[in-house]
Amino acid sequence: MSKLRVGVIGLGMGRNHIKGFQRHEKADVVAIADVDEAKLKQVGEEYGVKKSFRSGEELIENASKLDLDIISVATPNKFHCGLSIASMQAGCHVLCEKPLAMNAGEGREMEKVSQETGCRLMVNFSFRFKDAAQALKRQVDAGRLGDIYYARTVWLRRRGMPGFGGWFGQKALSGGGPLIDLGVHRIDLALWLMGYPDPTYVLGSTYDHIAQEVARKEKKDFDVEDLAVAMVKFDNNATLVAEASWASNIEEKGLQEIRLMGTEGGLLYNNTHKKDAELYYESEGDHYNACLNAVGSPAPSAMEHFVDCILNDKPHIASVREGVVVMELLDAIYESAEKGEPVKLQ
Numbered sequence: 001m002s003k004l005r006v007g008v009i010g011l012g013m014g015r016n017h018i019k020g021f022q023r024h025e026k027a028d029v030v031a032i033a034d035v036d037e038a039k040l041k042q043v044g045e046e047y048g049v050k051k052s053f054r055s056g057e058e059l060i061e062n063a064s065k066l067d068l069d070i071i072s073v074a075t076p077n078k079f080h081c082g083l084s085i086a087s088m089q090a091g092c093h094v095l096c097e098k099p100l101a102m103n104a105g106e107g108r109e110m111e112k113v114s115q116e117t118g119c120r121l122m123v124n125f126s127f128r129f130k131d132a133a134q135a136l137k138r139q140v141d142a143g144r145l146g147d148i149y150y151a152r153t154v155w156l157r158r159r160g161m162p163g164f165g166g167w168f169g170q171k172a173l174s175g176g177g178p179l180i181d182l183g184v185h186r187i188d189l190a191l192w193l194m195g196y197p198d199p200t201y202v203l204g205s206t207y208d209h210i211a212q213e214v215a216r217k218e219k220k221d222f223d224v225e226d227l228a229v230a231m232v233k234f235d236n237n238a239t240l241v242a243e244a245s246w247a248s249n250i251e252e253k254g255l256q257e258i259r260l261m262g263t264e265g266g267l268l269y270n271n272t273h274k275k276d277a278e279l280y281y282e283s284e285g286d287h288y289n290a291c292l293n294a295v296g297s298p299a300p301s302a303m304e305h306f307v308d309c310i311l312n313d314k315p316h317i318a319s320v321r322e323g324v325v326v327m328e329l330l331d332a333i334y335e336s337a338e339k340g341e342p343v344k345l346q
């Protein structure tokens with residue numbers, strides 16, 4: 001079979017998409033797009049991509065002429081929905097960066113177009129594609145934890161606002177702050193390990209004390225939260241607590257951690273100290289801590305996985321449905337924070 005032909009839109013995180021696809025022997029990145037002309041030229045030369053376009057829209061208009069099979073959307077969040085829908089309507093499968101969209105309404109539109117066109121839409125929940133994450137998922141799926149009834153998932157930064165003053169801190173372009181930027185990864189990772197139970201209630205709070213003060217002093221645009229916390233209740237009676245910050249007064253520079261507690265065992269996955277992937281269980285009256293020493297075959301990147309699934313006609317992980325569920329949770333967390341009360345999900 002001939003190689004899948006790929007176009008990549010947005011050349012910040014999009015560079016990682018180019019690298020990921022270029023690692024697969026059955027994929028060719030043949031076109032790139034960015035509104036920043038200097039970046040377009042530099043990335044084209046660095047990665048040897050010949051066709052370049054000054055906007056995502058222009059690349060999509062040329063999709064059939066270029067015979068594209070896949071388009072990656074790695075632009076600011078505001079453009080995920082429009083560019084993904086246009087790409088699918090042009091007959092291309094889409095790998096869209098996280099968050100899927102600005103909100104669940106946009107996500108559902110994207111899901112509908114995916115169903116109507118038969119084009120795949122995968123979300124780049126990149127943390128699932130780490131060796132340790134995949135190994136831990138195998139343990140959870142093998143029943144090592146029993147029934148998981150509590151999860152805590154955290155990505156906290158002491159100070160670390162991406163491109164302060166840029167699009168990440170402007171709600172109209174990003175949809176929100178660290179919750180939609182960092183929390184989205186952690187919530188997906190927890191839900192994936194838990195088997196994506198159905199959320200029923202959400203209680204959320206958001207704060208902006210530290211970032212607002214800096215924004216005021218430095219005269220920067222900033223109208224999103226700098227810390228979000230949430231408690232989510234599921235139909236199987238499990239509970240998830242999530243925390244995400246770009247600025248918080250904590251000891252660590254950054255902390256990425258997930259804990260799962262189950263009837264048979266527990267799990268700690270700490271992305272800050274790469275070694276901390278551990279299982280905890282009791283046997284014959286003793287407590288065991290089993291430290292992961294991952295020696296299995298390395299996990300493929302999201303891009304390699306997507307190509308493999310398309311070529312072998314297999315379902316991919318990180319589906320648009322899961323992307324929509326995460327967006328529904330994020331919407332509910334923001335709504336709960338604004339109203340100051342819990343929000344019930346359908």
Ligand SMILES: NC(=O)c1ccc[n+]([C@@H]2O[C@H](COP(=O)([O-])OP(=O)(O)OC[C@H]3O[C@@H](n4cnc5c(N)ncnc54)[C@H](O)[C@@H]3O)[C@@H](O)[C@H]2O)c1
Nearest residue numbers: 010011012013033034035036055056074075077097098126
């Ligand atoms: N999965 C991950 O681990 C991960 C990591 C970083 C960022 N991201 C996501 O990737 C996306 C981009 O983030 P980033 O950090 O690369 O931002 P960025 O600002 O560094 O890069 C975005 C690029 O998109 C370009 N762009 C904007 N509108 C465009 C359009 N209409 N057509 C073509 N290009 C356009 C900009 O010029 C810029 O070069 C975001 O959705 C972010 O959440 C994901």
